[in-house]
Amino acid sequence: MSDDTSHGQPGTEVATVDEERYPVPDPGLEEHLPRLTDVDEKAADRATRQVATFFGLVPLLSIGFAVVYFAVPGEAWIDFGPLRANSRNLLLGLTFGFALLFLGVGAVQWARKLMDDEERIDYRHSAASSDDDKNYMLTELDEVVEESKLTRRKIIGRTLLAALATILLPMIVGLADLGPWPTKKKRAETIETTIWAPGVRVVHDVTFEPMKPQDIEIGQLVNAEPANLQDLEGSEYQIEKAKAAVIVVRMDPNTITIPPSREDWQIGGILCYSKICTHVGCPISLWEQQTHHLLCPCHQSTFDLGNSGVVVFGPAARALPQLPITTDAEGYIIARSGFDVPTGPSFFERDSRKDFKVGDN
Amino acid sequence: MAQPATTVNDDSSVRAETPKKELGPVFKLAAGPTKWLDDRIGVAGLGRPFLRKVFPDHWSFLLGEIALYSFIVLILSGIFLTIWFKPSMAEIEYQGSYELLRGLQMSEAYASTLGLSFDIRGGLLLRQMHHWAAAVFVAAMLTHSLRIFFTGAFRKPREINWLIGVAMLALGIINGFTGYSLPDDLLSGTGLRFVDGLIRAIPLIGTWAEFFVFAGEFPGELIVPRLYMVHILLVPAILLGLIAAHLALVVYHKHTQYSGPGRTNGNVVGYPVFPVYAAKAGGFFLIVFGVLTLMGATMQINPVWVFGPYNPAEVTAGSQPDWYMGFVEGGIRLMPNWEWHIGSTTWSWNVAIPGLGLMGLFFGLMAIYPFIEAWVTGDKSEHHVLDRPRNNPTRTAFGVAAMTGYAMLWIGGGNDLVATQFDVSLNAVTYFLRVAVFVAPVLAFLITKRICIGLQRSDRDRMLHGAESGVIDRAPSGKYSERHRPISEGEAFALTEHEDIPALLPAPDTDGFSEKEIKREQLRRKATRFYFMDTLRRPTRAEIEEAEHHHLHPMIVGDGEHHAIEAEEEHHLAK
Numbered sequence: 001m002s003d004d005t006s007h008g009q010p011g012t013e014v015a016t017v018d019e020e021r022y023p024v025p026d027p028g029l030e031e032h033l034p035r036l037t038d039v040d041e042k043a044a045d046r047a048t049r050q051v052a053t054f055f056g057l058v059p060l061l062s063i064g065f066a067v068v069y070f071a072v073p074g075e076a077w078i079d080f081g082p083l084r085a086n087s088r089n090l091l092l093g094l095t096f097g098f099a100l101l102f103l104g105v106g107a108v109q110w111a112r113k114l115m116d117d118e119e120r121i122d123y124r125h126s127a128a129s130s131d132d133d134k135n136y137m138l139t140e141l142d143e144v145v146e147e148s149k150l151t152r153r154k155i156i157g158r159t160l161l162a163a164l165a166t167i168l169l170p171m172i173v174g175l176a177d178l179g180p181w182p183t184k185k186k187r188a189e190t191i192e193t194t195i196w197a198p199g200v201r202v203v204h205d206v207t208f209e210p211m212k213p214q215d216i217e218i219g220q221l222v223n224a225e226p227a228n229l230q231d232l233e234g235s236e237y238q239i240e241k242a243k244a245a246v247i248v249v250r251m252d253p254n255t256i257t258i259p260p261s262r263e264d265w266q267i268g269g270i271l272c273y274s275k276i277c278t279h280v281g282c283p284i285s286l287w288e289q290q291t292h293h294l295l296c297p298c299h300q301s302t303f304d305l306g307n308s309g310v311v312v313f314g315p316a317a318r319a320l321p322q323l324p325i326t327t328d329a330e331g332y333i334i335a336r337s338g339f340d341v342p343t344g345p346s347f348f349e350r351d352s353r354k355d356f357k358v359g360d361n
Numbered sequence: 362m363a364q365p366a367t368t369v370n371d372d373s374s375v376r377a378e379t380p381k382k383e384l385g386p387v388f389k390l391a392a393g394p395t396k397w398l399d400d401r402i403g404v405a406g407l408g409r410p411f412l413r414k415v416f417p418d419h420w421s422f423l424l425g426e427i428a429l430y431s432f433i434v435l436i437l438s439g440i441f442l443t444i445w446f447k448p449s450m451a452e453i454e455y456q457g458s459y460e461l462l463r464g465l466q467m468s469e470a471y472a473s474t475l476g477l478s479f480d481i482r483g484g485l486l487l488r489q490m491h492h493w494a495a496a497v498f499v500a501a502m503l504t505h506s507l508r509i510f511f512t513g514a515f516r517k518p519r520e521i522n523w524l525i526g527v528a529m530l531a532l533g534i535i536n537g538f539t540g541y542s543l544p545d546d547l548l549s550g551t552g553l554r555f556v557d558g559l560i561r562a563i564p565l566i567g568t569w570a571e572f573f574v575f576a577g578e579f580p581g582e583l584i585v586p587r588l589y590m591v592h593i594l595l596v597p598a599i600l601l602g603l604i605a606a607h608l609a610l611v612v613y614h615k616h617t618q619y620s621g622p623g624r625t626n627g628n629v630v631g632y633p634v635f636p637v638y639a640a641k642a643g644g645f646f647l648i649v650f651g652v653l654t655l656m657g658a659t660m661q662i663n664p665v666w667v668f669g670p671y672n673p674a675e676v677t678a679g680s681q682p683d684w685y686m687g688f689v690e691g692g693i694r695l696m697p698n699w700e701w702h703i704g705s706t707t708w709s710w711n712v713a714i715p716g717l718g719l720m721g722l723f724f725g726l727m728a729i730y731p732f733i734e735a736w737v738t739g740d741k742s743e744h745h746v747l748d749r750p751r752n753n754p755t756r757t758a759f760g761v762a763a764m765t766g767y768a769m770l771w772i773g774g775g776n777d778l779v780a781t782q783f784d785v786s787l788n789a790v791t792y793f794l795r796v797a798v799f800v801a802p803v804l805a806f807l808i809t810k811r812i813c814i815g816l817q818r819s820d821r822d823r824m825l826h827g828a829e830s831g832v833i834d835r836a837p838s839g840k841y842s843e844r845h846r847p848i849s850e851g852e853a854f855a856l857t858e859h860e861d862i863p864a865l866l867p868a869p870d871t872d873g874f875s876e877k878e879i880k881r882e883q884l885r886r887k888a889t890r891f892y893f894m895d896t897l898r899r900p901t902r903a904e905i906e907e908a909e910h911h912h913l914h915p916m917i918v919g920d921g922e923h924h925a926i927e928a929e930e931e932h933h934l935a936k
Contacts, residue, residue: 093658104647280558
């Protein structure tokens with residue numbers, strides 16, 4: 001990298017320059033043309049004033065920033081027609097931003113107009129090291145190996161390799177507690193189940209109020225949760241909510257297809273489905289009342305709620321799991337049982353043979 | 362290539378070796394401390410190779426600088442944000458100053474992000490600067506890599522630096538994602554839900570990976586602190602190391618330059634680091650910093666208070682990731698719903714292929730391309746003069762095809778917005794893009810290649826017939842022809858400086874080569890033919906002489922003669 005050694009002496013140690021390679025001879029660098037600021041003192045003075053003005057504005061803006069920081073309240077607003085901006089954020093940004101910008105513009109203007117602009121030439125060396133260096137390294141490395149006695153006492157080299165390979169083991173094993181292991185038993189307790197159980201009331205997802213069939217009109221879709229979700233807190237609440245969220249929808253029984261096996265999963269056209277998309281797990285909620293289609297806003301998978309939740313469009317592969325519902329003694333909607341298949345997106349060990357497919361009964 | 366200059370012998374060495382010089386007041390002041398430092402770490406010797414090191418000047422070289430400077434802004438603004446941000450998923454009741462959310466349950470991460478936005482003076486500005494800088498960082502890296510690609514700057518000896526660049530681009534995208542997942546608002550939680558689905562879908566190990574990343578089921582309570590560690594320590598540390606290596610290699614190889622008179626494979630022409638380059642680059646850093654600050658001040662980005670805290674049962678229509686995740690999002694949306702159910706297992710190709718395969722394909726192709734091209738051309742020499750994209754039509758066509766495929770996926774990532782904004786069917790947009798993502802790159806390849814060859818022809822025309830003068834002659838026979846003007850030596854050199862296409866000579870002798878080696882060489886030759894089949898050869902010296910002979914006047918002239926000929930033409934015109 002010692003560039004200074006080769007200045008002005010092309011030919012030595014230079015990367016490939018082959019005059020014969022070019023069909024047209026290299027005329028060499030063009031003549032350096034002076035700029036206006038090089039020949040006209042007035043233009044140079046003007047450029048100097050410009051640079052000094054840019055630099056001179058920076059202290060003003062910096063002080064302006066400090067003034068804004070302490071003087072402008074957080075609840076002040078500036079209106080630009082339909083747009084409204086927070087005064088403090090805007091003024092802090094404008095003062096600081098223009099201070100930086102002017103400092104930069106001043107420096108660039110200085111370089112462009114006033115600093116000497118004659119281009120220079122550096123000569124390149126080949127990226128490879130010289131033969132001398134290579135030879136030195138090879139002979140010396142040979143010595144090094146010899147001096148270390150590695151070639152004579154081979155057992156050291158072999159055990160060293162084994163040691164280096166296995167020393168990584170503790171570092172990898174130490175990561176085994178990153179999370180619980182999803183064994184068959186663990187999966188059955190976690191991702192393969194929800195807190196839905198026989199008799200759990202279906203409640204509104206915000207107010208947690210139970211609902212009766214007569215509260216739901218034809219064409220209406222209600223976001224719901226299991227009543228026992230209220231008993232949970234913190235991350236447990238979030239984990240269960242991410243699996244158990246459902247939608248309750250009422251459709252005209254004459255316009256939908258209900259397979260015989262699911263006759264008793266519904267209450268006169270009121271059906272309950274998992275709200276979690278079988279694709280990558282977004283909560284689905286865009287309801288097309290007339291077609292009975294439910295569209296996932298994330299990746300546009302579309303499910304037909306009038307046909308056991310099968311996929312009619314998009315990247316999802318499996319039907320929405322349906323929750324069997326009935327009413328309890330007080331007339332409130334409850335779950336007949338939990339989901340018969342895991343809700344949410346696919347995972348490798350998921351047994352997907354029980355999911356509803358077009359043509360099932 | 363901004364201002365031409367004479368080939369004066371560099372006088373920096375002379376200046377540097379001048380033993381004693383009357384020092385200015387600044388140097389007198391600094392003499393004491395400098396001597397102290399030099400006695401200990403030899404700063405003069407360390408600085409000597411760099412003080413006057415030459416860097417060539419071109420606007421396209423600024424793209425990489427933008428990436429570097431926005432990274433510095435990211436670190437500076439990021440440090441500020443860590444002072445107040447709490448990477449915790451513990452649920453608390455919000456009691457801050459944003460009234461619309463007061464009393465709501467939310468994570469500490471979200472609450473502290475609201476605090477940064479409303480209660481810390483300058484917090485919102487820094488948050489928005491940080492987010493804009495991330496978007497600009499990835500955009501600058503991507504456009505910088507396109508500049509490198511289309512000019513062939515990845516060729517020997519710079520392949521390693523290209524690989525470092527690919528790694529940095531991947532890490533930049535990953536770090537952008539981990540960053541916008543931290544505030545734990547509804548949008549970032551939706552993004553995490555998507556990643557959870559993506560990790561789960563990995564065949565064989567998906568469930569294990571999910572449980573290890575999230576410490577159990579989604580969302581759990583550790584993902585935000587874990588992402589925080591990755592976002593502020595792990596990835597930035599690797600990025601810093603890679604940036605240092607990237608710049609060290611740029612210094613070692615010396616920067617590439619565009620072709621032009623006096624600019625050859627053996628030299629580099631440009632301005633010295635001090636004072637011109639330091640002022641320009643330092644100034645440009647401040648300009649990038651200033652513009653990002655102005656963006657943070659005037660352009661809203663990621664208004665988390667509008668989205669609300671994360672709730673796994675809610676999502677907003679029109680949810681979009683940051684722009685650089687758009688192509689993956691598009692792959693996920695366009696993919697047909699292929700899923701295998703074998704025995705009691707589920708193979709979720711609809712998620713695994715676009716989610717993981719697409720990223721692998723994108724970065725894999727980028728990483729491997731320099732080696733493919735080197736194999737095709739069989740070229741083992743060093744390259745320091747940049748190609749004009751037209752002079753390697755197949756490479757340029759591959760690049761544009763890749764960009765087109767990326768664009769189709771990216772549009773697919775917003776298929777719902779395309780449908781609502783242009784009032785077309787969402788399903789039609791999706792079906793169209795499913796086809797277009799394969800067909801459009803092929804069309805782009807063919808069209809780009811023809812355009813490049815057309816441009817090559819026009820270059821060749823200029824070399825062999827001269828520049829069009831706009832002067833029409835009428836011969837006594839009535840025939841019209843346009844008079845051509847010779848081009849300058851400098852231009853002629855710039856037009857013919859690129860490598861000529863590799864010659865495919867007949868194999869010398871097949872003796873001594875194994876069957877396998879011969880097969881491989883035949884395959885390589887097929888690839889070479891495909892690459893350069895339609896490419897124009899560079900005019901040879903003989904062809905240029907022949908053309909001069911034909912036109913009875915020189916086709917290329919020195920600058921002085923050039924003016925004389927122009928004057929003569931004007932004289933003609935005046936008549």
